[in-house]
Amino acid sequence: MGIHGRSNGHTEGAMPRFKTILVTGGAGYIGSHCVVDLLQNGHEVVAIDNFANAVGDDDGSPALRKVEEITGKKVTFYRADLLDKPQINDIFDKHSVECVVHFAALKAVGESMAQPLLYYQNNVLGMLNLLEVMRSHGCFQLVFSSSCTVYGEPERLPITEEHPTGKITNVYGRTKYFIEEMLKDLSVADERWNIISLRYFNPVGAHPSGLIGEDPTKEFTNLMPFMAQVALGKKPVLTVFGNDYNTPDGTGVRDYIHVMDLASGHVAALNLLSANHVGLKVYNLGTGKGVSVKQLVDVFERVTGTRIPLQYEARRLGDITAMWADASLARTELGWTTTRSVEEMCTDFWRWQTMNPDGYVKKNKTSVIVNGKS
């Protein structure tokens, strides 16, 4: 496989498709990987990011410069905040945006509990501003980045899109849930809206080139980046939160999905939106397979040749026992499936980590507003 990775079977040009896509949160982990896939599928991308949790420098986004290297295509980038509505308005004035893929959001569960207003303001108000600007510019096509967290503690497994939502124990998850409810109301009130909400399971891995990956600017607590830090020797031990769950090996089970598979789910969603009026549709993006903490550690050690010292501790507050997707709706309606194994998730993440042990290299130390760098 070359630098361009692989396609998951979408035939370029087979369906009518949008030309210019606005990607909010485009410099972030999932956003930057998705931009790769959008560019490789012939879209033009205008990306915005406020660098709340992504690396930025005087020249814009190091991640998006790498995306340009991978794809050989240009990304128009604005450092912009969705809370600054006039700025968002200006961007829509400058570009004929046909569709928005909206990633920009704060996502740390613990932080959301300590600072709920910050989360409601950023995630919910940011979404409202975006929707208003979209409407005033006649743009009604949206792919929204939602999460399996909207399901709360599963009542049954695997989780289908029909599973009840709303019984969520953290503020971050509630912002995703509230936005989905808003989008429902909007699609009922005004049939011009054409929206797909994608409920992600646990995104991990990195682009196979090793040029882009996860480099949060905030303290992170997710399993794979933490495990990689331990493997690099930057952290002494991986704390496993709970080995007394009702799972085969006692550790928590999740549906880990390679970030490039997740990215191709967005391209598939755009293809559906560009050819159909769906109102509002919701799809799970997961592999359909549950993997425990212990299993993920074992695969990571095996494929990277590293050793991860473990320390078992009590369950983490608010963690659920097990969660995995029924992804059959996305398969039948979006024509999308995952193609990357847990081994590839670990190998690709490790390649990114070892090629970039300190994450993205900034061109300059300070950040200034960069408008319309292309």
Ligand SMILES: O=c1ccn([C@@H]2O[C@H](COP(=O)(O)OP(=O)(O)O[C@H]3O[C@H](CO)[C@@H](O)[C@H](O)[C@H]3O)[C@@H](O)[C@H]2O)c(=O)[nH]1
């Ligand atoms: O140092 C660590 C970190 C995690 N875990 C365990 O690993 C699993 C995965 O944890 P993590 O990577 O933090 O993901 P989740 O807690 O499943 O949360 C992710 O998935 C949620 C559902 O989409 C999103 O809401 C969150 O933003 C996203 O971080 C869980 O069983 C954790 O208890 C450990 O044992 N040790």
